[in-house]
Amino acid sequence: MRSKTHNYMANINLKFVLICLAFLFLIFLILRSSYQSPLTTTSPSNNSTDYEAQSKSSSTDCPTIDIPPPTTPTCNKISPSLAEAMVHYATSNVTPQQTKKEVSVSLRVLQRKSPCNFLVFGLGLDSLMWTALNHGGRTVFLEEDKSWIDQITRQLPSLESYHVVYNTKVTEADELMEIGMREHCKDVVDPRQSKCELALKGLPNEVYDIDWDLIMVDAPTGYFDGAPGRMTAIYTAGLMARNREEGDTDVFVHDVNRVVEDKFSKAFLCEGYLVEQENRIRHFTIPSHRARSETPFCP
Structure with a gap:
């Protein structure tokens, strides 16, 4: 009876250790992803810089078209x-x-x-x-x-x-x-x-x-x-x-x-x-x- 009890307790401890390790590994994964996220995303300022560069490049390739403002129709009287x-x-x-x-x-x-x-x-x-x-x-x-x-x-x-x-x-x-x-x-x-x-x-x-x-x-x-x-x-x-x-x-x-x-x-x-x-x-x-x-x- 005593050896069975000892074996039972050993099994319980092993399971607890495995569960704790699994929990810690999960926390590690979560923390790792949160730390890598700002490194892999592009900052807004970089986006703005890239957009400006693309705009300058496109402006040299394609001529700009000036659209005149809408004119107000005039009413001219006959003589x-x-x-x-x-x-x-x-x-x-x-x-x-x-x-x-x-x-x-x-x-x-x-x-x-x-x-x-x-x-x-x-x-x-x-x-x-x-x-x-x-x-x-x-x-x-x-x-x-x-x-x-x-x-x-x-x-x-x-x-x-x-x-x-x-x-x-x-x-x-x-x-x-x-x-x-x-x-x-x-x-x-x-x-x-x-x-x-x-x-x-x-x-x-x-x-x-x-x-x-x-x-x-x-x-x-x-x-x-x-x-x-x-x-x-x-x-x-x-x-x-x-x-x-x-x-x-x-x-x-x-x-x-x-x-x-x-x-x-x-x-x-x-x-x-x-x-x-x-x-x-x-x-x-x-x-x-x-x-x-x-x-x-x-x-």
Whole structure:
């Protein structure tokens, strides 16, 4: 009984020792892993350094793209003259005197020269259009009918127009053509100082003082014998163009399908200065003659 008890106790001690050793070995493993952990992991500072190095490397390999900040859309207003023209023609049944192709002849010049000085013989249904197309410039209308001026300016007060008195009739066209062929009518001077009977002398002074870039002759009335006709308007437009300080003047004559407009435009604006004709409108480009006094009246 005693040896069995001794053996039993020895077995118990051996098991206890083994358990303690196993426990200690487990603790050793745990402590070892906890001590190795900070040695095997990379510190945040090292990560940051590596990231910066990679960034520098990538920046040299790939170009950076600057993305512009988003822009705020702007609202640009159209010009008052254009707005007025759009509303006027959209809400009325009026039809301009010139066709689309005829208007395009003057439009091409205005697109190149405007804003500029634009003189128009005649105040008509297309006057607001001319003012809008010459936005920022000065557009002046000369009209024979004072009551018509009053009517139009009440509706469209922004138009600049002046009353002009004509002392001629269509029936006098042949006589005036003979007069225009005389030498004193070839003198290039201010119309107010001209001795030619075709020169208009009753216009406002500022009309004579301005160098006009464009002149449109679409008046006075010329479709019946008792009407004033456009003989003096055509001659005076040509004289103004030649008498400017320098540069060219684009002169347009409408209704050249009629005898007076046809003959007088060819004679006093000169076929040598004719640039274009579209249906009933002719376009002349007349250079200044003041800088070259030897320049002939017609080339």
